[in-house]
Amino acid sequence: MKYRSLTLPFLLASGIAVAQVPAEMEGMEYETRADGTFLIGGPTFVFDRVMGAGGVHSESELWTPAKLRDRLLFNRWSGTPSWTPLEPGVWLKTGNELGDLIYQDFITEENRPENRTPILEGGFRSPTYKGLWATARLFQDDHFCSGAYAYRRDMVNGNYTHLGANWAMFSSAYGGLGYTNSLVNASVLAGEEYLWTYTATSRWIPSHYKPRVEARADIKDLSMTVAYEDIEFENLHEKEEGSRKEVNGSVYYKCGKACEKGVFKVAAGLAFRAVDDEGTVYTELEEDRVAWPFMELRVQPVGRLTADVTFGVNERDWLVQDSIQFVAPAPENMGVVVGVKNISGSRLNPLADTKEFYDGREIDLTADGQMNLIQAYASYVDTLGGFVSIGGRGSLWAEHGAETFDVEEIRYREKYDLTTRYGDVDRIEDWIKGVTAELWLNTWYRDMFKFTAMAGFEHIEGPVDNAEVTPAEFYTGFMGDWLLNKTFKISHSIRYRSDAKWNLRSKNPMVVKGDWTWDASFSQMFPKYGISLTGTLMHVLADEVMETVNGGYDRIRFICQAKKTF
Amino acid sequence: MGKLKKLLLLVASLALAALAQEDSTKVEDIAFSKVYLGIEGGEVYPFGDLIDATYNTMYGGLNFRYSYWKNVDGVVMFHYAYFKPRPDVVPYDGVHQASGKLGLDWRFPAIHPIVLGGGFACNWTRADLDDDIVKDEIYDEPGGTLGDNETEFGWFARLNVVLWNFEKFRMGFNFMWEEIWTLPKRSDMLYAGIYVERKLW
Numbered sequence: 138m139k140y141r142s143l144t145l146p147f148l149l150a151s152g153i154a155v156a157q158v159p160a161e162m163e164g165m166e167y168e169t170r171a172d173g174t175f176l177i178g179g180p181t182f183v184f185d186r187v188m189g190a191g192g193v194h195s196e197s198e199l200w201t202p203a204k205l206r207d208r209l210l211f212n213r214w215s216g217t218p219s220w221t222p223l224e225p226g227v228w229l230k231t232g233n234e235l236g237d238l239i240y241q242d243f244i245t246e247e248n249r250p251e252n253r254t255p256i257l258e259g260g261f262r263s264p265t266y267k268g269l270w271a272t273a274r275l276f277q278d279d280h281f282c283s284g285a286y287a288y289r290r291d292m293v294n295g296n297y298t299h300l301g302a303n304w305a306m307f308s309s310a311y312g313g314l315g316y317t318n319s320l321v322n323a324s325v326l327a328g329e330e331y332l333w334t335y336t337a338t339s340r341w342i343p344s345h346y347k348p349r350v351e352a353r354a355d356i357k358d359l360s361m362t363v364a365y366e367d368i369e370f371e372n373l374h375e376k377e378e379g380s381r382k383e384v385n386g387s388v389y390y391k392c393g394k395a396c397e398k399g400v401f402k403v404a405a406g407l408a409f410r411a412v413d414d415e416g417t418v419y420t421e422l423e424e425d426r427v428a429w430p431f432m433e434l435r436v437q438p439v440g441r442l443t444a445d446v447t448f449g450v451n452e453r454d455w456l457v458q459d460s461i462q463f464v465a466p467a468p469e470n471m472g473v474v475v476g477v478k479n480i481s482g483s484r485l486n487p488l489a490d491t492k493e494f495y496d497g498r499e500i501d502l503t504a505d506g507q508m509n510l511i512q513a514y515a516s517y518v519d520t521l522g523g524f525v526s527i528g529g530r531g532s533l534w535a536e537h538g539a540e541t542f543d544v545e546e547i548r549y550r551e552k553y554d555l556t557t558r559y560g561d562v563d564r565i566e567d568w569i570k571g572v573t574a575e576l577w578l579n580t581w582y583r584d585m586f587k588f589t590a591m592a593g594f595e596h597i598e599g600p601v602d603n604a605e606v607t608p609a610e611f612y613t614g615f616m617g618d619w620l621l622n623k624t625f626k627i628s629h630s631i632r633y634r635s636d637a638k639w640n641l642r643s644k645n646p647m648v649v650k651g652d653w654t655w656d657a658s659f660s661q662m663f664p665k666y667g668i669s670l671t672g673t674l675m676h677v678l679a680d681e682v683m684e685t686v687n688g689g690y691d692r693i694r695f696i697c698q699a700k701k702t703f
Numbered sequence: 704m705g706k707l708k709k710l711l712l713l714v715a716s717l718a719l720a721a722l723a724q725e726d727s728t729k730v731e732d733i734a735f736s737k738v739y740l741g742i743e744g745g746e747v748y749p750f751g752d753l754i755d756a757t758y759n760t761m762y763g764g765l766n767f768r769y770s771y772w773k774n775v776d777g778v779v780m781f782h783y784a785y786f787k788p789r790p791d792v793v794p795y796d797g798v799h800q801a802s803g804k805l806g807l808d809w810r811f812p813a814i815h816p817i818v819l820g821g822g823f824a825c826n827w828t829r830a831d832l833d834d835d836i837v838k839d840e841i842y843d844e845p846g847g848t849l850g851d852n853e854t855e856f857g858w859f860a861r862l863n864v865v866l867w868n869f870e871k872f873r874m875g876f877n878f879m880w881e882e883i884w885t886l887p888k889r890s891d892m893l894y895a896g897i898y899v900e901r902k903l904w
Contacts, residue, residue, distance in 0.1 A: 231825070236886035237855045239828055240749070240798070242846050243756040243788045250886040255854055302851060622772060624734070661777070663734050670805060672823050695856040695884070697805075697825065 157618050157628040158656040159673055161232065161256055161696050162278055164207075164216020168675065169656050171614025171632035172575070172593060174606065176639075176649055178688030179281035179306040180217050181210050182335035184606050188573055188593045191478070191512040191534030193565075193604040198485045198540075200456065202433060202447060205387045205408060206353070206362055211334045211342075211420070212489035212502065218309040218332070220351050220364075222272050222324055223262055225703040226667070230258035232696030234280055254279035254303040256696055264703040268318045272326070275299060277308035281689025285341050288553035289333065292372055293343050297331050306341075306689070307332045311349070323354040337502060337542060338495045339557045339642050339687050342419050345369040358393035360406075362386045370418055379416030385409060392435070402435035408488055420490040420502075427451065429487055441465075449487065453503075456482030470520045480510040485540055501561040508538040508564065525580045535570045541604050542641050549644070556643045556686055569599035584623075589616040602646070607638040609651065626660040631678075642686035654679040667702040733770050738903045741766040743877060745896020747784055753890055757786045757798075764802075766877075766898060774812060778820060780804040782894075785831070793846035794836060801827045802881075804859055816875075818863040824881055827854045857883035857890075871902040 158169045165183075167175040173187040184195045197213040204214040206221060234253040238245060260274030282303045289304050298308035311328025330346035351364040363386035370379040389406035396402055411426040431449030446459040462476035484503060493500040514532035521527070543563035549556050577591035592613040601607050614632035621627070635651040658673040673696045681692045744763040749756060764782030771777040780803070787797045806822015830849040832838065838850030859882070865875040879894035 231854070233854050233856055235856060235884040237853050238848050238887075239826070239853060239855050239883060239885045240753055240756045240786065240788075240890055241885050241888060242848050243790050243793050244752060244845070245887060246845065248887070249848075252848060253855075253886075661771075666735065672805075693884075695823075697823065697856075 157616070157626075158630050158658040158675070159671065159698075161280065161673075161675065161694070162217050162258075162276065163219050163221075166216075169630055171591065171612055171616075171630065171634070173612065174608040174634065174637045176606065176637060176684040176688075177281065177691055178335050178685030179284050179333070180278040181215060181306050181333060182213070182685065182688070184685065186606070186608050188595050188608070188612065189514070189530055189532060189575060191532060191571060191573070192480065192510040192536045193539045193541075193569060193601060193606070193608070194485055195606070199458075199480070200429075200449075200486045200488060201458065202389065202404070202406065202431060205360070205389055205406070209385070209410075209486075209488060210332070211336050212486050214486070217278070218276065218307045218330065220309075220311060220326055220328075220349075222313075222315060222326070223260065223274070225262045225264050225270065226701055227261040227703075228259070228698065228700040230256065230276075230696065230698040232256040232280075232673075232694055234692040234694045236692065251283060252303075253692065254282050254305070255301070256280055256694075257300055258698075262703075265317055268316050270315045270317065271313070272315065272324075273310075273312035275310040277301075277305045279303040279305040280694055281691070282306055284683075284685075284689035285553065285555055285687040288374075288550075288555045289341055289343070291553075292374055294371065294373065297343060297345070299329075299331070304333075305331070321354065321356050323352075323356075325352045326350070335685075335687075336419070336495075337493050337500055337562065338559065340419075340495065340555075341687065343371065345371075358391045358396075360387070360389040360391065370416075372417070372419075375417075377417035379414065379418040381415075381418055382413045384411050392433075400437060402433075402437075404433040406431055410488055419494055421492040421494070423453065423491040427453070427488055451487065454483045454487035456480075456484065456487055467517075471517065472519075473515070473517045475515045476513070478510075478512045478514070481507060483507050495557070495559065498559050500559065504540060504562045504564045506538055506564055506566070508536065508540060510534065510536040510539075524582060525578070527576070527578050529574070529576045531575070532573045533571070534573075535568055537568050538564045538566060539569060539604060541565050544641050547642075547644050558642060565600055565603045567600050567603075569597060569601050569604070571595055571597040585620050587616075587618045590614070602638075602640050605639065605641055607640060607646075609635045609637045611635040611651075624662045624664065626658075626662065628658040628660075629656070631655045639686055647686055649682065649684050650680070652679045652682075669700050669702075670697070671700075672697045733772060735769050737770040739766075739768040739873070739900045740903055741768065741873075741898045741900025743780075743782070743896045743898035745877070745894060747786075748893045748895070750891040750893060752888055753892065755789060757788055760784050760786050762802075762894060762896065766900065768808065768900065771807065774810045776808040776810065776818075776820075778804070778806050778808050778822065788846055790845055792844065794841045794844055795830045795832050795846065797831045798828050798846075798849055799831060803827075806859065806861075808861075808863060816865040818865070819861070820863060821858065821860040824857045824859045824883065825854065826857070826883055827852065829853070855883050855885055855890075857881060872899065873902075874899050 160166045167185045176184040186195050207214040233255045237253045256278050258276035262272040263270045282305050296302045298305045309330040311326045313326030315324035327350045330349050332344045333341040346366050349366045354361045366383040368381045387408040392402040392404045408429040412422050429449050434446045436444045441464040444461045448457040458480045460478040465473040467473045491503050512532050512534035516530035518528035543560045544558050545560040547558045573595040575593035579589050581587040594611050612634045617629045619627045633653045637649045639647040655677040656675045660671040662669045675694050681690050743766050747762050748759050762782050762784035767779040769777050782802045784800045785797050804824045806820050808818045808820035810818050829852050841847045861879040863877050867874040877896045877898050881892045883890040
């Protein structure tokens with residue numbers, strides 16, 4: 138029974154493996170995933186939808202308590218740029234989109250390729266001294282900076298980055314102190330940041346955080362976060378300037394050890410934002426503040442049955458996410474889970490701004506009414522001979538009132554090759570239904586070899602072309618990891634996604650063609666010295682395309698990292 | 704206990720000890736157990752299209768070699784070179800290049816003086832601009848992109864021929880083929896150099 142209740146759900150959950158190829162920045166793990174539709178506009182914007190999740194929204198649009206320490210970039214929760222202090226050590230990272238000219242530049246007169254851009258990072262976190270530690274980090278991602286490049290360059294003064302002249306999508310630097318013991322984990326960081334956020338009108342808005350200060354404290358089961366942001370906006374196209382002073386954060390009580398033992402598990406918290414805008418700003422938060430109290434409940438009347446509810450409500454919005462899951466009786470070495478999941482609410486992200494302003498026009502980012510997503514699913518896993526497991530997951534889902542955008546006008550600026558839109562956030566007042574089927578196979582040999590093959594298919598009925606993105610119908614992926622001599626690690630991920638389509642951000646829908654992609658990572662480790670050297674090739678084989686309107690090109694890139702842990 | 708049994712037990716325990724030793728002399732013990740520091744200098748020859756782009760040039764730098772596995776060494780190299788462009792239209796005298804290489808060397812047990820290796824290369828370049836040249840103004844001219852720092856990655860393969868070993872010192876030739884992942888074509892160069900290295904521990 139213990140085996141079934143602990144191991145199998147884990148196997149079921151981990152059945153769809155995420156590649157071990159490291160992402161270029163933490164928070165960008167979507168770039169190596171196979172199991173869905175992941176369209177990257179840049180390090181600060183992605184359409185990320187796991188096929189098995191159902192519905193037509195992107196995961197990063199949906200608020201959940203797990204994202205309390207993510208960054209809110211316009212209406213999305215982003216793991217990048219992450220201000221979560223890294224583990225004690227010292228590290229350096231650099232990389233580049235392959236294809237600079239270097240000496241070819243002397244002999245290439247026609248059709249010079251566009252400049253390729255790097256990734257840069259350096260940082261440290263000291264070992265603790267009587268619980269105290271210090272950290273500092275500079276990190277920026279210049280990949281994908283071709284997105285609306287000329288328009289962005291002419292929009293701001295100077296290089297708008299800490300290093301280089303590529304108008305990187307983000308460039309962050311912070312330093313700070315922390316304190317860690319068995320009960321407390323606390324830190325205060327302060328820094329300066331340049332950031333471009335992608336908005337409902339498909340523009341990129343520059344934000345200069347000067348400074349950004351974030352304090353975190355985890356005391357037993359209580360987590361607190363508060364950030365102060367002094368953000369400057371500028372737009373040289375219109376000779377505009379503005380600023381926003383913002384305080385945001387959360388208090389969160391998690392279910393502790395004593396609570397975990399009970400039949401009822403309760404967690405609760407409050408997330409909040411307050412802003413003070415001056416001059417010309419490009420978004421508005423209604424009443425300049427939002428408070429979002431929420432609660433999580435888990436009821437486990439018997440070992441096999443679990444019911445989860447997360448709900449939040451305030452004077453403007455409400456959001457409920459719940460699920461009931463049953464681990465069905467099955468032969469040994471096999472696991473079967475059936476469940477029902479539901480998301481209902483007036484807004485996917487109740488903490489986001491409520492209006493955007495563009496060219497003197499107002500874009501309403503909230504919609505009347507509510508959305509309802511219901512999904513029924515069944516998954517199974519079967520382990521054969523201790524070295525092979527096969528699994529599958531099928532689901533049926535239906536969504537009514539999905540959030541979308543009601544386009545009034547699309548504007549194209551030839552000078553900058555920039556397509557933007559006007560309108561308001563709206564709902565699809567109709568049912569969209571889908572059926573998904575996914576299969577995977579895992580095989581492994583001790584800790585030396587691991588291989589996963591997987592494939593998924595989804596059929597969607599209904600007016601899905603009214604949604605922002607029509608997701609891919611089909612994916613397949615093959616991941617292999619080798620660990621040689623316990624010190625040399627090779628990870629591969631090769632995968633295919635079928636066509637996906639942006640429906641509402643350009644005059645004609647923008648089709649992101651289906652393609653194969655290969656990522657490979659080589660890591661040499663010296664465990665005795667805590668040193669690791671990693672080289673990663675990303676997006677090999679694939680065509681170098683734009684995956685989002687006004688987004689950057691997804692190019693072949695190489696990233697290397699040297700790290701010494703303390 | 705009979706003698707035979709004792710003997711068998713001794714043999715068995717020795718075998719076990721040997722096996723245990725085999726286990727314990729794994730990577731942890733070999734890695735970094737020997738470390739060498741060397742200096743290297745030589746000439747770089749552009750290949751393919753690059754013959755029309757730059758002249759041959761001299762290079763020099765430091766090498767760092769360490770034991771990693773049995774018969775496999777890790778190598779880290781830092782080399783500097785100054786490349787002069789061939790076309791007269793390039794608006795500067797030359798380009799500074801710093802090259803970092805990280806790879807593995809495989810010592811052939813059979814043909815001892817020959818070592819084969821390969822790995823990743825990362826080259827940083829920047830044009831040697833006169834003070835009166837503004838980099839943005841030359842950007843569209845040939846070589847203009849190097850007015851700012853440019854970095855590009857690639858791979859290398861090398862043949863290392865040991866000529867002379869004396870106590871802690873070693874001397875030899877290093878021939879390296881380097882391909883950098885540039886556009887519109889890849890950039891190939893051959894390095895031929897001589898090195899002297901000293902065992903640190």
